[in-house]
Each structure stands twice: as C-alpha cells, then as structure tokens.
Amino acid sequence: MGLTTYLERAQTGVWDVPAAFLPQAYFEAVTRAGGIAVLLPPQPVSPEIASRVLQGLDGLIITGGKDLDPARYGQEAHPATDEPRRDRDAWEDELLRQAIDHDLPFLGICRGAQVLNVALGGSLHQHLPDVIGHTTYQAGGGIFNRVTVEVEVESRLQVMLGGRPEPLAVPVYHHQSIDRIAEGLVVSARTSDGVIQAVELPTVAFGVAVQWHPEEAPEDIRLFEGLVDAARNYRKARA
Template sequence: MARENAVSGRPLIGVSTYLESRTSWGVWELPAALLPAGYPRLVQAAGGLVSMLPPDDPGYARSVVDRLDGVVVAGGPDVEPARYGAEPEEHTGPPARERDAWELALIEAALASGTPLLGICRGMQLMNVALGGTLVQHMEGHREQVGVFGTHAVKPVPGTLYESIVPDASTDVPAYHHQAVDRLGRDLVPSAYAADGTVEAVELPGPAWALGVQWHPEMGEDTRVMAALVRAASRAAS
C-alpha cells in the first residue's frame, strides 16, 4: 500500500481513463487517453490527489495499485458481453477490450490488496463482472434520454456502507446508463435501489472498502461518496 503524500497530506487516487482512437484539440488530431474533467475535480474537492490510469498491460496492475492509496474505475463504454459469458445484443455498444482487460486487472489488484475501490457506472458493472456477475445489456424504456444526463432517486439499503455515507431516505443522482447489474457477483450485496428495482449501488462487506455506484457523482455537486473513498484511502495509507 502506498504511503500518504508527505507534503500535501492528501491521498493519491488513481482514476482509470478512456482510450480514444481519434480526438481533436487545437491543431492536433491524435489518439488520446482522456478523462472528463468532472472526475479529477471531484477527487480534488473531496481532498485527494489524482493520478490518471490509462489502459496498460494488465500484468502491471498490481504494481500500479501498490503505489496508490485508492482506485476509481470510471464510467465509459459497455463491458464486452463475452466477459460474462453472453453474446452481444442489438443495443450493446462496440467492445473496448483494452479498457476491459486493464480495469478488470485494477479491480482484482485493489480487492486483493485491500486498496479502497470505487466503481462509477461502467466501473460498478465491471466490479460485478470481475466477481462473476452478469449484466442486463439494455434496459427497455430506460429513464435517461440518449446522450443526456438526467436525474432519478435512489434509496439506500439500511445497514450498508453506502447508507452510512448517504443516510438520506432518498437522493436524486445524476445518471445516464442503459445497462444494469443482473446476477450479483460473489459476495457483493446491493446497497441502493432505484424506484423501479434497478440495483444502483453494490458493495463488498468486510474490512476492505469497495463500493460501486451506477450513477455519475462527478456530474453533480454531492461529494459524499468520493469523500468517503478519500477518507478510506487516508486511513489505509497511514
């Protein structure tokens, strides 16, 4: 486990990134590893330092995680259905195999080492897949419009880690997703639901801090979930 930064006193949080084959900025048009600014801003607002983790050889994941105080697996494209033993359906997006392999390795390394772990949207779905779970590939009549973030209410499950972080009876969260958790992975428990019964948060009970949320906290003003990760990372580092 990495030590807390001696100068800043702020834990180092690694956040996985997109890998895009064609991105433009200024006069440049190149492949890019990128991360929407909401992620680093949220980590910084919660008291952490940010390290971007673009896709790499999965064999390096453990050594990378050992240098971090916490890990965030960010949102992004659909998980390849082959990862959970399914064929792609009509509405499933193209695979991002480099991201799948890298982020699954990050998740496995974080869980093996007890490094605090937060999965956001795709990240929560990958946590479920990493532990043997499956996904609903398309939610018919899903709440959000295509390409537009909306909000909906989630309710915590009493007695869970998530409920201890966000004890409100109901919270409106920013979200955009057309996939969801189907069969839960090993030892995962649901810790929040939407009104329609969709699992909106999952966690691993036990001494390690591992939480996944289906929504996008980086698109809102509520820092409580990220702040809880940063506090867990600070405790682990010290």
C-alpha cells in the same frame, strides 16, 4: 487516488489521434474531497503490473465509459451494445482484482459498477429498455436525468451519505445495469423499478460501486469524501 481513463479518438488543434482522457468532473470531485488525482490510461496489463501500479496509490476509482464486452459474462452482443474496448476491460478488471487482494479502497462509477460485478462472476442487462420498457436511465445527447434511489439501511453507502434513510436523487446515464449479482457483493441501492443502483463488497475495508454518476452532482461529494477518508486510513495503516 488513481482514476481509470478512456482511450478513444480525440481531436485538438490539428491533431486527430487515439488519446487517453477523462472528463474534468471526475478529478475535480477528487481534489475537492481532499485527494490527489492520478490518471491511469488503458495499457497492457498483468497481475504483476497492476499490483505495482497500485503500490503507488491509496485508492482507486473505476470510471464510466463504453459498455463492457459481453463475452466477459458469456453473452453475445446486443445490437445496442458498444463496440468493445477490450484493452480497457482487461486493464480495469486486473486493477480491481489486485485492489481487492491488497484491500485498497475503491469506488466504481457507472461502468465501474458493472466491471466489478462481472469481474466477480456476475452478469449485466445489456439494454435496460428491453427489460423495463423505458429510456429514463439514458436520455441520450449527453443529458443526465435525475432519478431517485432507495439506499439500504445500515449499508456502507448509507453511512457515507450521513446515515439518514432518505431517498436520494442522483444523475444517471446508462442503458445497461447489473443483472445477476456476483457472489460476495451485496446490493445497497435500487430504484423503484428494481434496477440495481449500488453494490458493496463487505469483505474489504472499502469497496463501493454506484451505477449513477456522482461526479455530475458537484453539490454532493460525499462519496468522494468517503473514499478519500478510507484512502487516508489505508495509507496510515500501510505506513
């Protein structure tokens, strides 16, 4: 299972250098679900390179992190928007495009949902408090709030969660969200204020993205189990 990583300045011992890293919660969730984690740091990319990388994988997770460059969806940056990580934007965009072309199972998490929507032609709300008037979705200080999402009946997401049409409490840490949804995507979860919290791509065997952080809910790894199951099926079909 390939997981994209951050590329940020990091300190360890006497070293203070740019480094690729990923919070442990992500790959712990993958291993607990029965998968094997492979980290994919941002690097120069082309369709050929991304395709070659994915040939060695059975599934892909586009992880959370800094805001996507708003130039990718035709907007000027909001004052609250992060400085762009254009290398990571390009890397994850191409990985997702090739995953879709190869029908490779994928899961987007937080930023990953936004990358998917923008890659397919959608746009983002750059600062949700301007839209909904509160900061519930990003408390700050690294604190994950819990919000309740309503999952669409008969969606792939609902199937992964056991098929019960019950509200789901999820950990969130985002100040942006999907605005105009890309053609081909369908919404599979929202909060009561209308903020999109999950989307799916029905034209592939498994293409799901959530705005929340399932890796921060270790008591519930159903999304990771669903992805790992899809990855096993992909590997069997390819063999």
